[in-house]
Amino acid sequence: MRYSKLWVPFVILFFLHGCRSTAQTDKKGGGAPEPCTFSNPAADGQDPWVIKKDGFYYYLESSGGELYVSKNRDLTQLxxxxxxxxxxxxTGWNRSNLWAPELHYLDGKWYIYYTAGNTDGSPFIRQRSGVLESKTDDPQGEYIDKGMLYTGDDIQNKTETKWAIDLTPLEIDGQLYAVWSGWEKNEDTDRTPQHLYIAEMENPWTISSNRVIISSPEKSWETGTELAINEGLQILKNKKGDVFVIYSASESWLPAYNLGQLRLTEHDPMHPDHWEKKGPVFKGTPEVYGVGHASFTTSPDGSEHWIAYHTKVSPDPGWNRVVHLQPFEWNEDGSPHFGVPVSAGKSIEKPSGECE
Incomplete structure (x- = not known):
């Protein structure tokens, strides 16, 4: 009995070691599992749009004049x-220059908002906003073109639709609005300042009021060095229902591209004074250039908030860009706190619930 008692600690240690070793092997018993991390870039491309519904992430992008929708349960597999x-x-108004599509689920159907024009290449002076409606419940199914959205100043006669890009819908207490980046008047040059506009919508494919400017590029971080720009806007709401417009400022082809913020301070979003500006709320670093045109979602288990955005691959002028992902937090006043963009190649923990 004396020798049996002496062996007890060794038996316990052997047993614990065996359990620990088993926990470190993967399900197939082939060694340690892969770390629950990833690194940016998450994908090639620009203007990332990701939406989460019923446990799936849907990612929309344009390529070669076509639109593609991806579906996955993992955010990091866009x-x-x-x-x-x-x-x-x-042929038609939307035959060329397909830009910045977005996928939304409204009134029980899927809609895609997109920018296009009828001129080949630059100058990009004929860009307008259009919308597609799904034929089925499947966002990867067929769509019908509902036409161009009216983005002018004569809603009664709908004359002279104005230059408009990056249109996105905003819903407040059952009323739908369209928010976009546009010009005060149509011009013969694309070296024209861009403002943010809002208008009421009758339904997801019909604007029903004249537009109102809610932001103009006036701050130093919006005016840039070559052109004053507000564009690439997206809607973000916190748990309390506070409404934010997160938009891109300065020139997209330069490292100074950054994110600004509008916060709705009163109920009526059609009143310019009800929007409070702040910025930049997200900007590049010596290693990350030209952060902008973001979209927002949550982790698979819903416990974390994530931002998808694009960055330039070099500080040189141009539109060679990739997509980055990272989590963000909220400030005490309810506004988003995006922090600092994570450099390419740096390890990031995957979204909560993505790893088993």
Whole structure:
């Protein structure tokens, strides 16, 4: 009995070591599992749009005049199971320059808002905003083109639709609004300042009021060195329902591209004085250039908030860009706190609930 008692500690240690070793192997018993981390860039491309619904992430992008929707349960796998859903027509107002599409679920249907024009290449002076409506409940299914959205100043006669890009819907207490980046008047040059506008919508494909400016590029971080720009806007709401417009400022082709913020301070979003400006709320670093045009979602288990945005691959002028992902927090006043953009190649913990 004396020798048996002496062996007890060694038996316990052996047993614990065996349990620990088993926990460190993967399900197939082939060694330690992969770390629950990833690194940016998460994908090639620009103007990232990701939406989460019913446990799936849907990622929308344009390529070669076509729109593709991807579907995955993991946020960090943006372009898995990619399906083409629409192609530009050969003729018409939207035959060329397909930009910045967004996928939204409104009134029980999927809608895609997009920017296009009828001129090939630059100058980009004919850009307008259009909308597609899904034929089925599947966001990767077929869509019908509902046409160009009216973004002018004569809603009664709908004359002279003004230059408009990056249109996104905003819903407040059952009323739908359209918010976008546009010009005060149509010009013969794309070296024209861009403002943020809002208008009421009758339904997801019909604007029903004249536009109102809610932001102009006036601050030093918006005016840039070559052109004053407000664009790439997205809606972000906190748990209390506070409404924010997070938008891109300065020139997208330069490292100074950054994010600004508008906060709705009163109920009526059609009143310019009800929007409070702050910025920059997210900007580049010596290693990360030209952060902008973001979209927002949550982790698979809903416990974390994440931002998807694009960055330039070099500080040189141009539009060679990639997509980054990272989590963000909230300030005490309810506004988003995006922190500092994480450098490419640096390890980041995957979204909560993505790893088993």
């Amino acid at each position: 372009k898995e199971d990619e399906q083409k859903v629409w192609a530009q027509p050969d």
